Amino acid sequence: MLIIFLGPPGAGKGTQAKIFLERAGIVQISTGDILRAAVAKGSPLGTQAKGFMDKGELVPDSVVIGIIEERIQEEDCKKGFVLDGFPRTLEQARALDEILLKLHLHLDHVVNFEVPDEELVERLLGRAQQEGRSDDNPESIKNRLQIFKDKTQPLIQYYAEKKKLRPIDGLGSMAEIADRVKAVVGI
Ligand code: AMP
Numbered sequence: 001m002l003i004i005f006l007g008p009p010g011a012g013k014g015t016q017a018k019i020f021l022e023r024a025g026i027v028q029i030s031t032g033d034i035l036r037a038a039v040a041k042g043s044p045l046g047t048q049a050k051g052f053m054d055k056g057e058l059v060p061d062s063v064v065i066g067i068i069e070e071r072i073q074e075e076d077c078k079k080g081f082v083l084d085g086f087p088r089t090l091e092q093a094r095a096l097d098e099i100l101l102k103l104h105l106h107l108d109h110v111v112n113f114e115v116p117d118e119e120l121v122e123r124l125l126g127r128a129q130q131e132g133r134s135d136d137n138p139e140s141i142k143n144r145l146q147i148f149k150d151k152t153q154p155l156i157q158y159y160a161e162k163k164k165l166r167p168i169d170g171l172g173s174m175a176e177i178a179d180r181v182k183a184v185v186g187i
Helices: 013-024 031-041 044-055 061-071 090-102 117-131 138-152 154-161 174-185
Strands: 002-006 027-030 081-084 109-114 165-169
Touching: 002 013, 002 154, 013 027, 013 081, 013 174, 027 031, 031 044, 031 061, 044 061, 044 138, 061 090, 090 154, 109 154, 109 174, 117 138, 138 154, 154 165, 165 174
Parallel strands: 002 081, 002 109, 027 081, 109 165
Antiparallel strands: none
C-alpha cells in the first residue's frame, strides 16, 4: 500500500498519517520530520535546509528527491508507506513516478485534505504556541501558504488526471477525518 497525503501546511496530514499507519501497519515518511531531525543534529543536510525552512521556503527539489529515493528503499518500507509532505512540486511528483517505476512500486491513492485558508492560519498559529516550531511564525506561515498555492496545488490536477486523487473534507474532529481517510483508502 503506497499513499500520498497531500494538502496545505496545517491541513492535518501528519496527525492523520500517524493514526492511519497504526491502523494499516505501514510507515510514515515525512520529509519535514527528516529535515527537522537533520537540523537538530546539525548535519550537512540540516545546515543546508535550515535557511529555507525558517523562511517557509521549499528546500531544493534535488535534496528532497534524494532523501525520498533512499528512504523508500529501506527495509521498513517493504509493506508500504504514507508520504506526508512529499511531493510538493511537479518536479518532485515526476521524479517520484520515475523512482516508483524503477523500483516496480505502484501508487495507490493520493488523499487530498481540503481545508480553508482562515482555518489553516488559526491552526498553524496554535501549533506555534504548542510545539514552538521555528517556521510557525506569521511571516513564514503566509509564505508557506502562498508556496502551496503556487507550487503544490498543481499536483491536485496532476493526480486527478492519473485517477489517483481522493479529496476529503479536512474540517472536523480527528476521528471524523480518520473515518473519511478510511472510506477513501479502504483501510
Ligand atoms: P512540513 O513539516 O511538511 O510542513 O515541512 C516543513 C518544511 O520543510 C517546509 O516548509 C519546507 O521548508 C521543508 N520541506 C518539507 N518537505 C519538503 C518538500 N517535499 N520539498 C521541499 N521542502 C520541503
